[in-house]
Amino acid sequence: MSSPSKEKDGAGKCSRIVGFMFALLAAIGWALGGLLFKYVKDAGADDLQFARSLLQFIVTLPILTYRKEKLFQDDLKTNLLLILRGLTGVGGNWFYFSSIKFIPLSDAISVMSSYITLVCLFACICLKERCTVIEALLSIVTFVGLILVARPSFLFGNLASESAGDLMIGILLAFASAICTTASFVIVRYLGSEIHYSITMLHYSWVGVIYSLASAASKGSLRIPCMEDLLLVSLAAVIGILGHMFGTVALQKEKAGPVAVVQSTQIIFALILQLMFLGYSPTLTSLFGSLVIFVSSVVLTLIRIRDSGRQEQNVDTK
Template structure:
């Protein structure tokens, strides 16, 4: 009896820890976007370089302590790990690039449509079923996406000087959502057999090479001023903490519930940009952001309930077969 009470208490503590870690993940990523808004001259490449250098330095001792081999035994697993890191690096780079054109809240909202895109890609790539309710919530998500993007052929022309920025920012944000959803699908295909330190190690060197090549091609490879160095370093640190917190959250709680709490990044972004940047979104952007947030939450909860029912049915079947 005492052992059962202890297990229940441990389970509740794990759930609480997982909830707060997921909440800290959302806040860390929103804070990283806010810090990047204060950068004067540096761009997405500099943020990625700073983050990857810091992550590389921090992850090497963990990799050595855990005695983990950086490369896996099978060729397919290595390819999946590299693809997961490459899509993750590209999505982060696109996210920071989009922040140069759109407000923090809009970029965060468009990026969080990845919840709907993950289900869409899972249906196509992994042959997973999609219910009518999930399809309806996906449609609502894309309605919110249209409200945030505010295309001129629906809402008419806005300020002429900002039309190009809106289009560029929207395309970059949506591209980040697509890349992030592909990364999640690859991670689901990969499973939990690969230690997080291995993924973070490959992310670090791939991100470093990616950003150096990108900045060299664009001709923007330079050392930023001291102020920008401080800001991009802080933005890089928040990214590392976000990745660490989401790893801890996934160890304590189911992925579906983690995604639900992580969607609060939209709310954090709207609050931070209002408090520190003094920017209040337009009515259409605010409605679109809230539609994306609530549809993402309900979409994830629907999938979690569906998975729980499947697990319960499997347990009933296995128990019945064991009695026979």
């Protein structure tokens, strides 16, 4: 891949701030979606994927029609990337919600959030984005903070409460989600803001519907969940749609690496939600990790705003 096209809407300081705000909203949405799925009893990841994809299709189609956008573009490469974006997005979502059934929410998000460092690496390699030493260090610091907050049992012990088999399955599923999420981030950033978010979301929708139906049918689990699970799955799907939309807009306004770092704050929101609704009490290590994440995110934001301010001053002086 070559470097993405330059977007006018992503050049100014205001656009960068908007990108960070949408990234933060996406992090909140993903944490809420994970919490809701924790309450689901019988429905699985296929049911949630189908509900989310179908609702997203219903919501997105009128937007795409109103804007007179084309689902398939003129060149083959862009179409292939859009379909690949749908596949990686669906895969990342399915792996993430599957992992929650095997390990605690904070552990799942901790492993899945390894995409932070992966995005910075692949954005630098594939998109030729500039990655300074400070940004690289902040990514590492953020990842360390994530580990401190989640205290994953595979690093800190405490394996007595869960079987080693379930733990390993959950870790592998969460890491597979991280790989898919990394690919999605890089593809969206490569496509740029010239591709409206409704196009990528609609590709995600039809791919998700086909995949979830095929997966459920192959396993013989194609059924309608009970009313309680249906309501929770539908609500989680709506929140997931909003998170998807916010995340896509954020990637169109700011570079992939910084957006990934900001969205890593979802672990903090997951920790708070677990404390409020699931009865998980944070430890001093978790609180320290939360502080590390917040500080690194704030520092990164200030650096980006400073850099964009310098770019504007250079443009004005020319």
